[in-house]
Amino acid sequence: MEFQQNLLNYISQFLVAADESVSIAESVTSGCLQLAFSQMPDALLFYKGGMTTYTLTEKVRLLKVNRPGPDDHDGAGEAISQAMALSVAKHFESDWSISTTGYCTPVINSGYKVFAYFSFSYKGEIILTKKLELHPKTQALNAQLYYTEFILGCFKSELNRMLILK
Helix, strand or coil: CCCCHHHHHHHHHHHHHHCCCEEEEECCCCCHHHHHHHCCCCHHHCEEEEEECCCHHHHHHHHCCCCCCCCCCCCCCHHHHHHHHHHHHHHHCCCEEEEEEEECCCCHHHCCCEEEEEEEEECCEEEEEEEEEECCCCCHHHHHHHHHHHHHHHHHHHHHHHHHHC
C-alpha cells in the first residue's frame, strides 16, 4: 500500500506548524487511514492514534455511539460517522479527528451498494461529512484504498480552508 508522499508530507507539515493533533476512528477503511498517518514525517508530533471498530457492537461499546435508526445501514450512516469522529477526538483529546464507516462489499445491509461516509471534526465540532459511492463490482481492497486516498485529499482541502479562515 503506497500513498501519495506529497499529500502525506503536506498534512504532516500543516499539523506540525499549527501544533495541532489528529486521531482516527475507522470502520470501512479498517486501519488504512491509521497506516497512512503513521507513515507521515514527524507523526509522533501530531498523530495521537486511532481505533478500528468494524462492527456496530464495537462502535457502540468503544466509541459510545447511539444505536442507529432503520435508515442508518446497520451503523454505516451519516449520524454514526459524525458520532465516531466526535467520540474519538474526545477519547484521544485531539484537535482534529477523522472517521469512516460504510461498506467495501455489496451486502444486504448496504442495499447491495458500496459506499462510505466520512466525517472530520475540529475542536469538538463536525466540520465536514460526505458520502462516497462506488460501483458495486469494485473489489473490496480497491474500495478501501480509494476511500483512504480520497479522504486524505479532502482532509488536505479542509486544512487549507482552515488556513484561509485564520
